[in-house]
Amino acid sequence: MNELSEELLHSVIKKRPELSHKGTFGRVVLIGGNERYGGAIIMSAEAAVNSGAGLITVVTAEKNHAPLHARLPEVMVIDWLQIQDIQAVLAEADVILIGPGLGLSEHSHTLLQLVIQEQQAKHWLVIDGSGITLFAKYHYQLAYPQQAVFTPHQMEWQRLSGLTIPNQTVKNNQTAQKTLDSHLVLKSHRTTIYTFNDYFVNPLGNPGMATGGMGDTLAGMITGFLAQFDAKKDALCAAVYLHSLIGDVLGQDHYVVLPTEISKQIPYYMKRFEQ
């Protein structure tokens, strides 16, 4: 076991190379946001943009395009019904996030299937929220499981691993993660990251962060970090740690910490820890 710490931020967040362009910092596709949970994918997108991902396309129900662009013109959008366009954009992606506000409909399922089927050796996947529930329900297998991150809360992890919450001990989680053969971010009041050789406990976070959208923001940050930084396991850990670190700072003078407030702070904190 390791406890995450600030050192990790220093080692992960590299000074950007002078000779670079937006493609250098990753092409990202974010998939989610149905008619009801559109806010979720908006919050993921805000986190990914503020984390520094270079080029971001959001695939979401058409009704979410206007509020997304009203908040964040920095992203591109695709109606989630346009399967061909989605395939084209997936083919060029570095990291794909699926799940925030995705829902459990037939169409949500179609999109998850598409992502799984299109995964290439170069792709990293982040599977969150209802993406995890669907993944569990249909017993999917990934082509490149080691290039995937699952970000369940405890109930979603129960669905995916079969472990009831009281049985989610470190030992059992490690066994289940080995079977899954992917990275695991198990969210709770002390989020734990299970990787192939070790597990990492996040010492930060506070109950003011227990509010709708906090996980969507974390998923967006993880996606942004994976898009930019080569040491993927460390990038993952750094995103989790920084998310809570910002939450703790905001929590000092906010009774509730809004996820969108965390996103606004990301560029400042990343600069502070830039190596």
Next chain:
Amino acid sequence: MNELSEELLHSVIKKRPELSHKGTFGRVVLIGGNERYGGAIIMSAEAAVNSGAGLITVVTAEKNHAPLHARLPEVMVIDWLQIQDIQAVLAEADVILIGPGLGLSEHSHTLLQLVIQEQQAKHWLVIDGSGITLFAKYHYQLAYPQQAVFTPHQMEWQRLSGLTIPNQTVKNNQTAQKTLDSHLVLKSHRTTIYTFNDYFVNPLGNPGMATGGMGDTLAGMITGFLAQFDAKKDALCAAVYLHSLIGDVLGQDHYVVLPTEISKQIPYYMKRFEQ
């Protein structure tokens, strides 16, 4: 008679338990916002989110979804025509607010009927604005009246109680509240809260707060406080007091105090009074 005071804030606003998740801080449904008054339910939602309610679903006319999400991706939305979805979300709720911008149409009436019919022992209801007018018109009875809060202004209270404004004396209001058998927040330049054993006068508030949307914001705060804090009567009183306290601070350098400005300040003030 008691006068509300800051002590109440200290006693109500508990430090959040470490072992908690967003469900710990309440599931809330906010119903309102027709084609014309969509801003009202948006303002209620902003107040509820900033007050710290854990999970919030807004049931409103579809045209209001985009502006709501443009301001507040933290909430979920349901088209107010989807009765089955609304029933499902009501069944899981802790607190239900109905009324801000609801209007007086046939469909507004249908929604109020639905809420009344679905009230369970675990539910708290907040009935505001046109919800009160409709309630009065159709002489409804609640299954659990003591778990309801009515938040009329004086004209709405006249409709509900039959008391003309000059007759709205403390004594008459107390009698009418006993008949109603619910909590009453009677809004005026000195808002008074009538509960089962006592009544409480709010000493704060200022005429800069007399602007459209102030009541919608208060209703959202009350809903957020009821969702999180166990001592319901005190939570109600604390929401009323804090709403005015923030309004008074803003009123020191604003000629008019916008309701949305109050909502932005809630997390800071709650932290300040956190016990």
Next chain:
Amino acid sequence: MNELSEELLHSVIKKRPELSHKGTFGRVVLIGGNERYGGAIIMSAEAAVNSGAGLITVVTAEKNHAPLHARLPEVMVIDWLQIQDIQAVLAEADVILIGPGLGLSEHSHTLLQLVIQEQQAKHWLVIDGSGITLFAKYHYQLAYPQQAVFTPHQMEWQRLSGLTIPNQTVKNNQTAQKTLDSHLVLKSHRTTIYTFNDYFVNPLGNPGMATGGMGDTLAGMITGFLAQFDAKKDALCAAVYLHSLIGDVLGQDHYVVLPTEISKQIPYYMKRFEQ
């Protein structure tokens, strides 16, 4: 001739009475914003809300409702095609603004006609932008011309008065204003207000304010001031002066002064001059 000065702000901006409610501060209807110029009526609405008008309804093309509410949930909206609803809301109004972004279509004309036809003794009208152009074209007569304010720029004044810009001398303007029998705010780099007995020159304003939307914001401020303050001529002058005063302060460190930035400052400046 008088030059406007800060004293006017002190005399106009009264401390609000303790015993008041939102109706005390006026019911306002703002009409404008077609498919192309929707931003204009949004800017007027922001100015009116921030000036402290109590209850504001915006009548505009349906496509403008979402962006308006995304910025300003404090207002109510009516689709500008709903003539009956508009009539109902006009009947209850204290001040009506027509013109910002109204356009020159058949329907724009219908709306202007409606406002003119519905003017009652209690109504104040503010006629701005394309409302003036249409008024001039169709040679309208108001029932209560002395309770109207026209806010043309020089070209619009030419259309309304028949005076070409070089002929818009004080003397000629006074004669034309007497014929018009209404208040006149003639906008230029030194805006001049012609009332029944006198005219007032605004010494403030700067070329950084010469940008799209500045007039829409002024029209909204005038409307908000007329809604709240009894001395109508003074209220009109105070709105013009304060608009420029804020613009001049912002202009000290902004090369261009955005109209929406002026609106945000109004509550602070009104408080500062509150008597």
Next chain:
Amino acid sequence: MNELSEELLHSVIKKRPELSHKGTFGRVVLIGGNERYGGAIIMSAEAAVNSGAGLITVVTAEKNHAPLHARLPEVMVIDWLQIQDIQAVLAEADVILIGPGLGLSEHSHTLLQLVIQEQQAKHWLVIDGSGITLFAKYHYQLAYPQQAVFTPHQMEWQRLSGLTIPNQTVKNNQTAQKTLDSHLVLKSHRTTIYTFNDYFVNPLGNPGMATGGMGDTLAGMITGFLAQFDAKKDALCAAVYLHSLIGDVLGQDHYVVLPTEISKQIPYYMKRFEQ
């Protein structure tokens, strides 16, 4: 070769004349933003407004109107399918920007054709993004090429000039620019401006600016500067330099610099350098 420097900002950014109106500061038309890349034209518009262009019309897919107005009511909008309206507004324009988020569809092509065909002696054109790709593909000729600015990144320049990226030497670029007979802003980590007699290297900029939308913002600034300042070549250079200067200041405490954050700062920086 010259290196751009702050002196240029002082010489270009003139104090605005007292006797002026919004028309004095230019009529601008911005064309772009399809169903997928609507954010691009929104970011161009924000840059143009904050740069001080007097009157701005945005021609974009109808779905982009609401998010644009939610962020920026200061602009006018035209549905990009309304060819007649577009022709009318082009006829009155001083500067036309085409390209940000334009896409490569049949209709994108139609709009580019329209702009080329309508160019008059008084018009300045800025051709950006997919506008350049289309221009290259169809081998267009401008009627007034010397009143055009192309703003390609290196891949777009390859399409336009036929020079592969390794062959994009100063000498080759100069030759190709002479053939093109227009101004060239060749974007890279050290953006270079090729004019008829010289070329100018931008010494500023940082890799935190390598994020989606940065070029759209630059195109909007260039358009705004051309609209206001008479020395067109200098205005072009000043816009490029100021864009990077603001980006560098923001980059001191932001790991990633969002394009929309740059736009917000423009009015302050222009004021600082105002002559």
